Amino acid sequence: MADRANDEVFERFRRLLPGMSAYLLDGWDLLEEEPPHRTMAHLVAHVAREIESGLRDVVRGLVGRRPKREGEENGHLKEVEALLADLGLSKHPDADSWRTFATKENWSRVAHRKDLGAPRAHQLVTERWQRFVAMLRAVLDAVDAKFLEVVRTVEQYAAIEVPTKKQIKELKACLPPESIAADRFLKKATAGCAAPTSRERLLRRATRG
Structure with missing residues (x-):
């Protein structure tokens, strides 16, 4: 964790999801390691998928919303939309990234290999992770307020x-x-x-x- 803002996000994340704090730490560690892992982009994406899924679980529990039905079309996005509304974040610019991570920038697309090709480029996750952490900060703010x-x-x-x-x-x-x-x-x-x-x-x- 290179800066104070990340420290604050981590401490608040740890209070809300203590069992998952290692995932967030590993995400930062993977991005900061020199030399980086050859498959760093895939590893970060796997970590981010787990964090995002856990975040949905805990926010769903906070507001008393039932899990989405498996196999529902656009179910991930629909659930994110509902949780953002429950937290009063429907129009928040950072929380809006959550919609993106549930659709065109879904972490699963980076986590998994493409056919038999080489690992994905590191740059693919660097900026995306920054937006992911900003989204976490906005959601944690709203959860604290709730x-x-x-x-x-x-x-x-x-x-x-x-x-x-x-x-x-x-x-x-x-x-x-x-x-x-x-x-x-x-x-x-x-x-x-x-x-x-x-x-x-x-x-x-x-x-x-």
């Missing part, structure tokens, strides 16, 4: 003794029942409570499917 939004909402409603139907509906909209956020913040909001409280009942009702 979690912060959930925390504030839970704290706001946790103090309510007798919630109204409207308040339960509002909390339910913020905490999709299948989301990582619902599970994580339900545990956080009820931690340390010796017995069931109105807060627990509110959260259970709000996250009921």
Whole structure:
């Protein structure tokens, strides 16, 4: 990691996907190694594919969206479009790269060899990786904001003794029942409570499917 901006992206990526942090580190290492691996472009592309797939998994879990159906036409792009909308990034210039990586610049096209030809050129992934990291930064910004939004909402409603139907509906909209956020913040909001409280009942009702 050659600069502070990359350090920040890595730390935030590590918090969100701790088990996948090695993939991101290896991507940078592969690009910086001298002399470079002969198949560097293919190796970086494989790493990027795993990162992008993992990112979709965790964002999908955060917002409570179900996985796309296998074999659906343009399924990858449709899922990316939906996740960008969920994160409020539909018009973000850097996040727009995610659409490109789901279509004409799909990493799988670089990762796999072309017939029996020589390895792909290193230059093919250098600039593309920079845009990929910029896309990660934009998505991580939005994910951080989404979690912060959930925390504030839970704290706001946790103090309510007798919630109204409207308040339960509002909390339910913020905490999709299948989301990582619902599970994580339900545990956080009820931690340390010796017995069931109105807060627990509110959260259970709000996250009921």
